Each structure stands twice: as C-alpha cells, then as structure tokens.
Amino acid sequence: MKPIKSLRGKLFFWYITSLITVTAFFYFAVHIYTLPYRNIFFTILLIFLALEGFFIVRKMTDGLSKLSSKIKTITSKNLNEKVTDIESEDEIGELAFSFNQLLDRLLQAFKRERQFIGDVAHELKTPLATQRSNIEIALTKERSNEEYKKVLAEVLSDNNRITTTLKNILDLAWSEAESAKVKKDIVNLSDVVSEIVEIATKLGLAKKVRVFGKVDDRIAILGSEDKLSRAFLNVVDNAIKYTPSGGSVRISLTKKNEQAKFQVKDTGVGITKADQPHIFERFYRGSRSGKVYGSGLGLSISQAIISAHKGTIEVKSDIGRGTTIITHLPLH
Structure with missing residues (x-):
C-alpha cells in the first residue's frame, strides 16, 4: 500500500480511523467485555488520537510558516532565491513548487523589462x-x-x-499588454492585403525590387484591421529592405484548412540558422543586417499582433536564396 502523501488524505484518514477506533473501543470495552479501567484506557486512546492529529496539523502549519517567512524576504532584487527547505510531496510542497515557478517568471519579466x-x-x-x-x-x-x-x-x-x-x-x-483586447470586427483580409501589395509595389520601385501579389477573394477574419495591416506591412517592409536590386518579393493570401494563410517570399540575403530563432525578439537585428536601417522591433510587433489574433507566424530561410514568412489566422 502506497503511503498517503496528500494532507487532505492524511486528515481524512485520521478522522475515519479515529471514529472507527472510538466506536470499536466502546463496543468491545463496554458492551462485550466490560473491561475494568475502561475510562483510563479511553482517556489514553483520546490522547493518542489527539497527538496524531496535532502532528498532522503541525506539519501543515510548519510548512506554511516557512513559506510565509520566505515570501516576506523576497523583493525585486533577490528573485533568484527559491524555497528550498520544503521537500514534502503534499499540498504544501506543491505550493512551494508553484511559488518557485512564479519567482522564475517574475525574474524573467524583470530581466525583459530592464x-x-x-x-x-x-x-x-x-x-x-x-x-x-x-x-x-x-x-x-x-x-x-x-x-x-x-x-x-x-x-x-x-x-x-x-x-x-x-x-x-x-x-x-x-x-x-495583458489587458489588451482585440476588437472583434469583421476584417476583409483580401482588401487589406491588396492594399499592402499596392504599397509594397511603390516601396519596391525605389529599390528596383519587383513585387508580385496573389490575393484570393472574400477572406475575412475577426480582429482589428489597423493592427493586422501594421503586422503585415512590417513583414513586407522587411522583405523589401533585405532584397537587393533586381530581386523580387511575392505576397500571397489564400485559404487553407479553415485558416487564412498570408505569405511573403523574397529573394533577399536570407537569415542564418543561428539568427532564425531570435528574429521575433524585440530589438534583435541579425548578423546579416549590415547597413540596413531598422529598430529591430518590426517582426516583434508583427508576432505580438498575430498572437493577439490567435494566429501563428513562422520563418523559413536559406542564405543567399531568400526568406519566407508564413502567417496563419483563424477564418471568420
């Protein structure tokens, strides 16, 4: 039989065994055998059961006291400290483990903020x-x-x-922002992307980059038209920036598996394997950015906006052969 690890289980087990023990004592000591000194034995039994319950409750309060004392010492300057003196596998241990995970998340949040x-x-x-x-x-x-x-x-x-x-x-x-809520307006994504293709064509003229567009009709989703337009334009702007003169950028919007698929494929310099996991990080600029001006926020913003619309964004790239950014959004 496995030992009971849950405090709730231990308390319940103590309660049930106490009831059974007291009932059995009265039944056998009083009604069956009429034992002498039964009052003394009953008092000893009650003391034993009370001590058992006391130790269970004490273990609970000791763990909570240790956790409370540790929480009082935690500030923004020592978030790397952890609750290490609670090793039980009961609810108190789970609470300590959850608290340590919370400290890890707070530490990462403070690092990102700084x-x-x-x-x-x-x-x-x-x-x-x-x-x-x-x-x-x-x-x-x-x-x-x-x-x-x-x-x-x-x-x-x-x-x-x-x-x-x-x-x-x-x-x-x-x-x-956690409180940010995307407007639940019906957005005609076909119109949005068609407008972006026109903008991209004008941007490409200055660099002699050809822009091709393929947009399916009547593709709609729920969300914010302004924010989605910004997210897509950031991706397209990046593609044109890193595509040399004479190159091309292909923009497409299609339906696939109950999702809208927005894709931007360029013939630019490409992104190294080492840089690819980081391109959506804020202020990150790849090793092949060169003299191309940028704040390093564009793709971070795009990813955050797409995520807020319950979508996904991914990158595929080969050095010297170009980059493809693929976005999926749930259809309306």
Whole structure:
C-alpha cells in the first residue's frame, strides 16, 4: 500500500480511523467485555488520537510558516532565491513548487523589462545625439540658406527615426499588454492585403525590387484591421529592405484548412540558422543586417499582433536564396 502523501488524505484518514477506533473501543470495552479501567484506557486512546492529529496539523502549519517567512524576504532584487527547505510531496510542497515557478517568471519579466528600457534608451540616444550635434554645428557660424536646409533635412530624418521608434514601442506595449483586447470586427483580409501589395509595389520601385501579389477573394477574419495591416506591412517592409536590386518579393493570401494563410517570399540575403530563432525578439537585428536601417522591433510587433489574433507566424530561410514568412489566422 502506497503511503498517503496528500494532507487532505492524511486528515481524512485520521478522522475515519479515529471514529472507527472510538466506536470499536466502546463496543468491545463496554458492551462485550466490560473491561475494568475502561475510562483510563479511553482517556489514553483520546490522547493518542489527539497527538496524531496535532502532528498532522503541525506539519501543515510548519510548512506554511516557512513559506510565509520566505515570501516576506523576497523583493525585486533577490528573485533568484527559491524555497528550498520544503521537500514534502503534499499540498504544501506543491505550493512551494508553484511559488518557485512564479519567482522564475517574475525574474524573467524583470530581466525583459530592464533589457527593454536599456534597448529603448540606446535606440533613442543615437538619433538624439546626432540631432543635437547637427544643431550645435549649424549655430557655430552664419550659413547659407542651402546649408541650413541641409541641416534641417538631417534633423528631420533623425526626428522621423525617433517618431518611428516611439510608435513601434507603443504598438509593442499595446500588443503585449495583458489587458489588451482585440476588437472583434469583421476584417476583409483580401482588401487589406491588396492594399499592402499596392504599397509594397511603390516601396519596391525605389529599390528596383519587383513585387508580385496573389490575393484570393472574400477572406475575412475577426480582429482589428489597423493592427493586422501594421503586422503585415512590417513583414513586407522587411522583405523589401533585405532584397537587393533586381530581386523580387511575392505576397500571397489564400485559404487553407479553415485558416487564412498570408505569405511573403523574397529573394533577399536570407537569415542564418543561428539568427532564425531570435528574429521575433524585440530589438534583435541579425548578423546579416549590415547597413540596413531598422529598430529591430518590426517582426516583434508583427508576432505580438498575430498572437493577439490567435494566429501563428513562422520563418523559413536559406542564405543567399531568400526568406519566407508564413502567417496563419483563424477564418471568420
């Protein structure tokens, strides 16, 4: 017979055995054998049962006291500490194990927050420093209108970088907020992707990248049109950025297994096997990013938005042969 590990089981077992023992004692000691000193034996029996119950309850309260004492010492600075002095396999042990898992999740959340703040500061520091430098240089002496225009153009470019970064951060905060709820509007995904194909065609002209679109009609899902458009556009923008002149980007929207399948395939530089697991991480830029400007937030935002719509996004890539990003979303 396996030992009872559950505190609830132990208490129930103690309760039942106590009832049976007391009943049996009265039956045999009083009615059958009429034992002498039965009152003394009964008192000893009650003391024994009470002590057994006391030890069971004490074990419960000791475990809870240890856990409570440990919880009081935990702060944001020592989340790596764990409850290690509770090794029982009962409910108290399960509670300690769950608490340790909670500490692990909190530790990871704090690490991500600190990294996020550091990354944001880094992303804003460079354009702000460049902007300030340009303004200071422009003010050192009198300059011609053309020189002032050049400085203002550079300042505007830096300002656009800051604006883009802040917009990306706000989008990422929205998509990852626990309280964020996607609007349950009916979105005509065919129209959304058709518009993105037109935008991509214009973006491709500047780099001499050909854009092809294949969009099936009447594909609809529930969600936010604005957010989905942003998610898809981020993927397409990335494809065009990393595709050299003369290359191509193919955008398609089809139905497959009660899902909408959005696919973007390019003939760009490709993504290394080492980089592929990280491309959806915030501020991550691959080893082959080169001089291509970007904040490293685009695909993070896309993944968060797609996830908020109960969808999936995955990448397939070969160096020198291009990259394919595939998104699946549940149909309406």
